[in-house]
Amino acid sequence: MSILHVSSASGEHRLVASDGQSVRDLLDTTALRVRAACGGSGTCGACIVRFISGEVSPPTVAEYLKLTPEERAAGQRLACQLRIRGDVHIELEHPAPPSEWKSIVPENLAEITASRPELSAHRYGLAVDLGTTHIRLALWDRRAGKRIATRRGANPQGSFGADVLNRLEAARAHPEHAAELAASAREAIMHAVRDILARDIGEVTPMLAEIGEVLIVGNTAMLALLTGQGGEALLDPAYWQKKVEFQPVDRSAWQQPWHLPNARIVLPGPVAGFVGSDLVADLLATGLTDGPPGSLLLDVGTNTEIALWDGACLHVTSVPGGPAFEGVGIRHGMPAEPGAIYRVSRSSGGYACATIAGETARGFCGSGLTDAIAVLLADGCLKSSGRFAVSPGPEGYALDPANPATAITGIDVDAFQRAKAAIAAAMEVLLRQAGMGWGELRRLCICGAFGHTLDVGRAQSLGLLPPIDAQGVELHADASLAGGERALLSPDGAQRFAALTDTIKAINLSLIADYDEAYINHLRLRPIAGAPSP
Amino acid sequence: MLERIVKAYNEAVFETDKEAAFEVVEAALAGGLTAEDVVFKVVIPAVEEMMSNITKDPDANLAQHFMTAQIAAEVTEKMLLKFQQPPEIIGKVVMGTAHGDLHSLGKRIVMGCLKALMVDVVDLGVNVPAERFVDVAQAENAQVIAISAMMVHTATGENGASKVRRILHERGLEERIKLVVGGAPYRFDDGLYQTVGADAWAADGVNAGRIIVDLIRGIKKS
Structure with a gap:
């Protein structure tokens, strides 16, 4: 790992780079993006930076073609061609205009080798993970099996409230808010797609017609708000256990403003009123059901979703134990x-x-x-x-x-205790439903950005994670997006979603009598007591 | 000896250490204390102290309140099984979460405190229709109906506390049955309890115990 030091009008910035990474790829993951109008092939010549010092790759043919000898002598380089070989210092004089959208850091992306060679037209496809806080998406050339680019940005619905309930309440109370919530999420998705086409392909309108599929996963509240329907039902407990369906009322009403005349819009069905299709995407991405009985999946987000595979059945639930881990309610809390x-x-x-x-x-x-x-x-x-x-x-x-x-304040510790207790108690309820004990857990898949820098041993010492050998712990950063990508690249993606959804037994913790007791028992800061295997 | 037991028990409660609290209780029983003494001389004074401390101790957090209430409830429940004769109950409460609301934790904390204070609790569970609150309170001769609501739409909704108030009024029960509410929305707006027609509200589960006991005593006096 090296440090890229960037001097710009906004100040001095230090970024962690991996060896051989291009300056553009690294800057694209931050707010300091270079100007760009091609996929980093050196053909647009827009991403000029000034090299000051450090170890970098030599100028490429593209740079000889795009930069005059005077410019090169002054240290100018194309950021997409300039690869980092050690600590490097550059100056970014003309950054791209500020944008909500950044590339997802490469180490958070899943390696996916799949393609759809049978596709003759509309070869591009978009996978979207519509999160409460963030929207993540990836544009693929499905025919070639090539990920063109990814983006991550804030969900603009956040202006109606950080949590799901406030947004559902806003949509319920005012129909015009419901319409605004739906439109803002759809517009955000399209902004991101246009940003990718403009910066990573260099052509927007003709490419939009080449997009053949848009596949969106999300929690049920996000799907309800996106489709502008069913939000009221989610506030009614009568619907929580039932299977819910959120589909666009009129697909052409999405395709037209999106300028995607040829895109199939696919919204895989959620599991139940409180477990969304994002969890099914996690299951696809991690292959949880391919593992041994006693495989547990934890997706810590604004809501924490948990799945337990007991060898025959998937037990699934969701708890509001996440925001503290994203910095919400923590005095000096912040995102990663x-x-x-x-x-x-x-x-x-x-x-x-x-x-x-x-x-x-x-x-x-x-x-x-x-x-x-x-x-x-x-x-x-x-x-x-x-x-x-x-x-x-x-x-x-x-x-x-x-x-x-x-x-760290006392109030922070309290918020942490309540968040970790909710998660631990939910895991305990799932184990009980499956007739298993803590000692029978073999595999733990931690999804979401949270797990990426987590010290598993320390999390275990506080009772946030179950006692399980370090070899059994896997980190899957952007798993929901990866699951959506896998479905996008599979001819039977929708069926795979449906098949997994059918093996799921969704458990509403509100209806579990001893959940509260388990929750209180998990509030203490101590390791989860491993019940001996029977 | 009692002084030492009280001190050790209070320490365990302060540390929210349930296992230690039970060890103290077991040792006290082994040493000759009766289950009645444990409840009336150890547990109840500890709960009362906790209630008076809760607003004074800025370092006590919500997690600690939950844990201490749980310890009090579990110890009391276990001791009640060993009582020579049924304890004298000071009154009865019908409790549940508002229609449309499945958040049961706040209710649980209040129930824990009430049990430790010798109040009989009829738990109607979650998502309780307004009529049922009143029907059961009438049938059980309860003095108080307590409704927990954690969401704005269940706290203010027409099928929640406001409807219970209307039914109490229609049936002429307002002097015999008092209505209390609790939950996050009432904390954000401390006049909200009056808007929905409640007689009282409490900011936290532990204080709810005290307010309910006061209401029961008020009704029994009149």
Whole structure:
């Protein structure tokens, strides 16, 4: 790993690069995007940066064609051709206009080798993971089996409320809000597609006609709001256990504003009123049912969805235990962005906080919060009850006394306890439904960005993750998107969704009498007691 | 000896250590204390102290309240089985979550405290129709109906507390049965309980116990 140092009008930025990565690919994952109008082949010549120092690849033919000798002598390079071979310093004088959309970091993408050689027309396809907080999507050349580009951006519905209930309530109360919520999500998807076509292909309108399929997965609330229907039913418990269907009322009303005349719009059905198609996509991406009995899947998002494969049946549920891990309700909580503390370790007499991109700590992302609480507990600063041994006051306990953004407050610990207890209790209920004990778990798939920087041992020490050998733990970052991509690239994608959905037994925790008791028992900060295998 | 037991028990509760609390109780029973003494001299004073501390202790968090209420409820439940004769119950509450609401946790915390305070609780579960609250309260001679609602639309909805109030009024029960509400929406707007026709509300599960006990005593006096 090397550091790319970027000087720009917005300031100095340090980014972590992998060896051989192009400057453009790296910058595309951040808010510092270069200008671009081709897929990084060097043909548009728009992505000019100035090389200052460091180890990089030599100029390519494309750069000789696009840059004059004077420009080259002044250090100008094409960011798509410039590969990072060590620590590098560049200047970005003319960045692309600011955009909501960034590329998904490559290590979060699943490796998928599949194609649809039988497709003769409309070879492009779009997979969309419509999340409560973020929208993630990938455009594929399905015929060639090539992922053209990905994007990740905020779900604009967030202006109606960060959580699902507020949005459903807004849609229920005012029909014009319902229409606005539906339109804003659909517009966002199209902005992202146009951004990909403009920057990664260099042609927009003709390419739109070549898109043959748009496959969208999401939680039930997102699907209801997107299709502008059924949101009211989701607020009514009578519908929670039932199978729900959300389909566009009029597909042409989507195709027209999208300018996608040839796109089939596919919304795989959700499992039940409270478990969406995003979970089924996770199952497709991880191959959970191909593993041994005792395989558990955990997708920590705004809602946390959990699936247990017992060898014959998939037991599935969903709990509202996620937002704390995305920084919601945490004093210095933040998403996993530059400046977020993702790891805490001991260092001479104090604590060292590792941050994303090595920037000055601005707060904690989910894994950093978990690490901080685990270290404070192990060192006796925190007690199992969640109380500090010595009250640090309302400002909290600063891991770095010189930086107030490294403080953990009592309220943060409380939010963490309640989130982890909800998840642990839900796992316990699923195990009970399957007649299994904690000791029988063999495989744990952690989906979502949360798992990416998580120290599994520390999460286990707090009772957030079950006791299971480290070899059995797998991290699948953007699994819902990967599942959607797999379905997009399979001629029977929709059937595979339906077949998995049919093996699922969805459990509504509100109807489980002892869930609350399990929840309270999991509030203490301690490892989950592994019940002995029968 | 009692003083030592009370101290050890309170310490265990403060640490939210259920296993330790049960160890103290078992040792106390082995040492000759009766189940009645455990409840009336150890558990109830601890619950009462917790209630008076809850607003004074800025470091106590929600998770700790849940755990302490659970300990009180479990210890009391276990001790009741060992009572020589049924304990004297101070009153009866009919409790459930509002129509359309499946959030049962708040209700559970209140129930835990009430049980420890010797209040009989009829649990109607979740998603309870308004008529049922009143029907059961009438049949059971309960003094209080307690409704938990965690979402704005279930707290203010026409099938929730407001409807219970209307039925109480229609049946002329308003002097005999009091209506209390609790849940997040009432915390965001502390006048909301009056809008929906409730007699009282509580900001947290532990204080709900105290408010309900006060209402029962008020009705029994009149």
